[in-house]
Amino acid sequence: MHFYRSLLILFTFFVFCMNVYSIDLKVQIKNGTNGGIGSVDKIKVILLRDGMVPIREMGAQTGNFTIQGLDVPDGSPVLIQATYKGANYNKMVPPVPAMRSKIQEIEVYESSTDxxxxxxxxxxxxxxxxxxxxxxxxxxxxxxxxxxxxxxxxxxxxxxxxxxxxxxxxxxxxxxxxxxxxxxxxxxxxxxxxxxxxxxxxxxxxxxxxxxxxxxxxxxxxxxxxxxxxxxxxxxxxxxxxxxxxxxxxxxxxxxxxxxxxxxxxxxxxxxxxxxxxxxxxxxxxxxxxxxxxxxxxxxxxxxxxxxxxxxxxxxxxxxxxxxxxxxxxxxxxxxxxxx
Missing domain, CATH: 2.60.40 (Immunoglobulin-like)
Incomplete structure (x- = not known):
């Protein structure tokens, strides 16, 4: 019984790995307040599969950049979360090749305390x-x-x-x-x-x-x-x-x-x-x-x-x-x- 259970776990892991793909996400940051090139203090990529699982974190970025080599299961969307001056800006990327390959535009804004x-x-x-x-x-x-x-x-x-x-x-x-x-x-x-x-x-x-x-x-x-x-x-x-x-x-x-x-x-x-x-x-x-x-x-x-x-x-x-x-x-x- 233990043998068959181990075999099932191994088979499930093998199928999961077979359906994992390495993708690159091209990102463009814009500043919605002044209309110019934007920057962020931090970037986090989150896998939306059985909850929210962080899979990559990067430091400050400006303008256009690429998040390379993300191992993402087929059929699972990912969330790009950009942090700028304490505010979070989210961009969800559906599990569609055409959507994953396009430039992911994220607009950030200057802050106000009013x-x-x-x-x-x-x-x-x-x-x-x-x-x-x-x-x-x-x-x-x-x-x-x-x-x-x-x-x-x-x-x-x-x-x-x-x-x-x-x-x-x-x-x-x-x-x-x-x-x-x-x-x-x-x-x-x-x-x-x-x-x-x-x-x-x-x-x-x-x-x-x-x-x-x-x-x-x-x-x-x-x-x-x-x-x-x-x-x-x-x-x-x-x-x-x-x-x-x-x-x-x-x-x-x-x-x-x-x-x-x-x-x-x-x-x-x-x-x-x-x-x-x-x-x-x-x-x-x-x-x-x-x-x-x-x-x-x-x-x-x-x-x-x-x-x-x-x-x-x-x-x-x-x-x-x-x-x-x-x-x-x-x-x-x-x-x-x-x-x-």
């Missing part, structure tokens, strides 16, 4: 499940700096209650649509730091966590507005419909009805003027039973949205709508005029 170059909208969705409250925080960020620059600082601060469990996050930037799992640095008092740079263009941040709550138990937790909003208002969505919500900072929140997916209650909630916080109390409600119950929630197809909760996909479209408006209040005004 957070005003970012325009951000966020929302909260709350779902009562059997043994917990599932909370999703969604951020859409637009970096429309001119000339284009990456936003760099100590990081972005987001609010997640101290009692939260099962915290997960994904970061999707630019046109790559490649979701990167997030790590959170606990700063205390519910503040978590995301140590990432925001590149020009659009960025989608998804965060998921749970608040422990037995079936039918009333529960209160806190939320706060940090970097994301210039105002002190945020849309909050909730299911099931028979769950009552109360907000410590707003006894009479605006009820949203238009463009809201079926099965959701929606509010525009004013947070406290000074602290930009609110306490959210959930009273009653029939638990929503997920269709997928096996294993922990994972990043799937670039997001944390579970397959059973298609409503969250729809309300991301609502959030995108806010980008076309100067202020959240404009949305309320427009809806009131529509029904007036």
């Amino acid at each position: 957070i005003k170059i970012l325009k951000t909208r966020s929302l909260l969705q709350i779902v009562r499940e059997k043994d917990s409250i599932q909370v999703f925080k969604i951020y859409l960020i637009q970096n429309n700096s001119n000339p284009p620059r990456s936003y760099q600082s100590s990081g972005l601060e987001v609010f997640i209650p101290q009692e939260a469990t099962g915290i997960m996050g994904s970061w999707t930037q630019g046109q790559s649509q490649m979701a990167i799992p997030l790590e959170f640095k606990d700063q205390g008092n519910g503040i978590r730091l995301l140590e990432r740079s925001v590149l020009p263009g659009s960025t989608d941040i998804q965060i998921s966590y749970r608040i422990p709550a037995e079936s039918g138990q009333d529960v209160t937790f806190e939320d706060g507005i940090l970097f994301e909003e210039p105002s002190n208002e945020k849309p909050i969505f909730a299911k099931p419909l028979d769950m009552k919500l109360e907000f410590s900072s707003d006894s009479n929140p605006q009820i949203l009805k238009d463009d809201i997916p079926e099965g959701l209650n929606a509010f525009m909630v004013k947070y406290e003027n000074g602290t930009k916080k609110t306490k959210i109390s959930l009273i009653g409600g029939t638990p929503v039973i997920p269709k997928l119950t096996n294993g922990p929630r994972q990043v799937v197809n670039g997001n944390l949205i579970p397959e059973w909760d298609t409503s969250l996909v729809a309300i991301i479209g609502f959030l995108a709508l806010l980008f076309s408006l100067s202020y959240i209040g404009e949305y309320i005004k427009r809806k009131n005029q529509k029904h007036g």
Whole structure:
């Protein structure tokens, strides 16, 4: 038995080696801020096979260069990650000979510490499940700096209650649509730091966590507005419909009805003027039973949205709508005029 097992391992290794090819990748670095030749501080090549496996690392490079002699399994894409002034720029190379042989253009940008170059909208969705409250925080960020620059600082601060469990996050930037799992640095008092740079263009941040709550138990937790909003208002969505919500900072929140997916209650909630916080109390409600119950929630197809909760996909479209408006209040005004 041991002989046959060893033979199988040897055969598998032989087949794997037979399908490994040595490739050269031609790379061109451009500077998207000044339009000239770009440079990077570091280059890393990562094999996207059963995770992210680094296979080559190089020092500073400028303009055009070639990464030679990369042993890459057939059918496996690779990721070229360029680091410039602390920001990472990713270029995925599909496992197609024509794509591997072409010049891989990577555009890098000068940095800015001015957070005003970012325009951000966020929302909260709350779902009562059997043994917990599932909370999703969604951020859409637009970096429309001119000339284009990456936003760099100590990081972005987001609010997640101290009692939260099962915290997960994904970061999707630019046109790559490649979701990167997030790590959170606990700063205390519910503040978590995301140590990432925001590149020009659009960025989608998804965060998921749970608040422990037995079936039918009333529960209160806190939320706060940090970097994301210039105002002190945020849309909050909730299911099931028979769950009552109360907000410590707003006894009479605006009820949203238009463009809201079926099965959701929606509010525009004013947070406290000074602290930009609110306490959210959930009273009653029939638990929503997920269709997928096996294993922990994972990043799937670039997001944390579970397959059973298609409503969250729809309300991301609502959030995108806010980008076309100067202020959240404009949305309320427009809806009131529509029904007036």
